[in-house]
Amino acid sequence: MQIYKVGGAVRDRLLGKPVTDIDWVVVGATAEEMLAKGFRPVGSDFPVFLHPKSGEEYALARTERKSGRGYGGFTFHASPEVTLEEDLIRRDLTINAMAEDDQGVLTDPYHGQQDLENRLLRHVSPAFAEDPLRVLRVARFAARYAGLGFRVAPDTLELMRQLSKSGELEALTPERSWKEISRALMEDHPQVFIQVLRDCGALKVLLPEVEALFGVPQPAAHHPEIDSGVHTLSVLEQAALHKQPLSVRWACLLHDLGKGLTPQSEWPQHIAHEHKGLKLIKQVNERFKAPRDCQELALLVGQYHTHGHRALELKPSTLAELLQSFDVYRRPQRFEEFIAACEMDARGRLGLEERAYPQADYLRGAATAARTVAVQPLLEQGFKGPELGEALKRERLKALKAYKEQYSQ
Structure with missing residues (x-):
């Protein structure tokens, strides 16, 4: 032995x-x-x-x-x-x-040691092409070691292309796919994972909704990088640089899926892309059986990320509705993750990676102002049941109006 x-x-x-x-x-x-x-x-x-x-x-x-x-x-x-x-x-x-x-x-x-020195991810034998999971694994290793200069060997990338065309990727279970995807998203360069999948044709098989973003333009005034797919990769890159958790990274990957549905005649505008993208986000969530926290955050970020960017312009009533949508009174952490995803979205733009994002602190302050409204005085006034809920809503709206006025001064 x-x-x-x-x-x-x-x-x-x-x-x-x-x-x-x-x-x-x-x-x-x-x-x-x-x-x-x-x-x-x-x-x-x-x-x-x-x-x-x-x-x-x-x-x-x-x-x-x-x-x-x-x-x-x-x-x-x-x-x-x-x-x-x-x-x-x-x-x-x-x-x-x-x-x-x-x-x-x-x-x-x-000759693995030689490939380490040459910074190459190379398959061992032609049997590599028998296992579809290896497409995801190689892309994940590319994401892990990109900072050291590793790249996928051309002949290995060709085998990955063959696997992507073979129909074998469809035989992967949601659980196995999610395990690799979630691990890859938590690597130092998750955008490389998506790029390698795209290079070998696997992205259009596994995540056609993300593939559809590439080549779709956005207004250059807001998005100097222009391409929606390139923007998504940049947002993922920022999420990794800022050490965001998996739920935020997953939301960053899916937040703009609605832009892939915009008719070419409407480019580069993407009116109501937030709402249009929800059905796509839902189907991707279900395809990979993503954990509940990832599913929920991805849907909320998809629907409300432009609210986050316009936070300083929102009416107090819209702010109140936003906080309610996140159940911020019982689940404050989820709202914090939403703010993080919005900030990564704002930073994932060419040349704007270091720009300040005052919306983050403004939204945190709004949540704090609404949460500080006490229930006890309302109970003492005799409110109960649905009436108590309405009274609480009114008081929180008052608090948000006062917060907005104070912030504006």
């Missing part, structure tokens, strides 16, 4: 990056031997075991054969005869197909 450290742990050590998770592969062992040493089995597809003390994953060396459609369409074979090189060749990228023994000796049969 020989045990090797494999994959990301080896890659990141060679890149000088912190190593968090460690995967191990075991060559020359049977499942029975692993159990006898106290390892706990997990996973039904192939033999993977948890170390009795560290809890880290140890997988028996295995080969795989394509047997169906999609990510799960593989038959696995694990036995003591499977070599380390045979196990590594089934991996996606050469930089993930290196192994290290307990002495730190590197096994690199597919």
